[in-house]
Amino acid sequence: MLNKNKNSFFQLNRYNFIPFIEGLDIFLNFSIVTFLSIFFLDEYDYKHSLPIIIFIICLSFFSRIFFIPLCKKFSDFLKKRKINCLYLLSVIYLIPVFLPNSFIVISLFVFILCRFFLGILFSSISFSYLNLNLDKNEDSYFVKYSLLVIIGMVLASFLYLFIDDFFSNNQLNEWAWKVAYLLLFLITVLTSLVLKINNKSIFFDLNLIDSLNEQFSLRRVKKFFFSNIYILVPLLSFIFFSSNKWLPKFSNPENMQLLEFNTVFVMIIFLISMFIFPLIKLVGRKRLSNFLSFSIVIICFTSFFFEYTSSYSIELLKFFIALVSSFSICIFFLNAKNLKDFGIVNAYIIQNLYFLVLSVISPLLFSYFINNSISYNVLYLNIGLFFVVSLACNFYVKDK
DSSP states (O other): HHHHHHHHHOOOOOOGGHHHHHHHHHHHHHTHHHHHHHHOOTTTTTHHEEEEEHHTHHHHHHGGHHHHHHHHHHHHHHHOOOOOOHHHHHHHHHGGOOSSSSSSSHHHHHHHHHHHHHHHHHHHHHHHHHHHTSSOTTHHHHHHHHHHHHHHHHHHHHHHHHHHHHSOOHHIIIIIIHHHHHHHHHHHHHHHHHHHHHTTBBBOTHHHEEETTTTOOOHHHHHHHHHGGHHHHHHHHHHHHHTTHHHHSSSGGGGGHOOOHHHHHHHHHHHHHHHHHHHHHHHHHHHHHHHHHHHHHHHHHHHSSSSOOHHHHHHHHHHHHHHHHHHHHHTTTTHHHHHHOOOOOHHHHHHHHHHHHHHHHHHHHHHHHSOOOOHHHHHHHHHHHHHHHHHHHHHHOOOO
């Protein structure tokens, strides 16, 4: 039985290609922010243009929550057509390659639409997966999802190094940033061809339209949203890792060392997640998660009273964030049994509410880091508060 569980964890299916592509998308888009700001918003100061571009990129997070109402509105249209999701994804990545710099307002509008509909497409694929596999005992899905996102981001970091070394800054500012989208297009096309050869293409699941009328429980959604609120820690660490090529240079000088969240710390998240996940299954999710949550709260509130001036203390903080991120990934969304009890609509809404929050706070945090210095004490305090909220929801809020 143990070998079977191990095999099911490492076994991949067609839907596991999507988080890998998402990882590529996240890193490459957040890495070329400065070039996008010069291309689209050259007349603005970087303190304003950079947060605006961050928000536009985050539209792929923001729009995911709108998939259900859009799907209901166009259900008749969708039922009449067989839609290959990866073909659409390829088209969305190809469009920015042809954006002209002569009609910049139109180009910016088209780019915004691409980011918005990219989130809708990712959301539809995720919803299709939940609809097909919610009744299966695949409790490793969200852990595998996060690990494949990390693998995609690490590969994208090497692709970005190739782009950065091959082209000059002037070329990147004017047009060469589009090479990132060309690479995303080619990888997506290659993925779709491999899946098509194996007869495993990802089509829009027509059966999911019937699932949209499932009862929505606001109380359960709120409880599990706040009980897992700490998942924002790894999500934000992924974004800052993807921005480490430019953010430390444009941020307040006092923030530079902390914002250099490089590949080493992301690999720590990856390796510790691989270790903690089977341990949680062995010891018991609830017992171990409560113990670790209490431990993190104590560490954070204790660390709030120390002074952080040395480089050693800042590197220790980044290591601590990597540890918290690993733990958060492993217990996120509980397990497959809880998801099945939720129902597909409730599980889907909770999943995308985190992306919605992420799309709002990310531009604000980038703006803060660019214009203000970080208080490391407050950073520890905020991480601790995430887990306090989680523990309070688990112990004092009852389901209905």
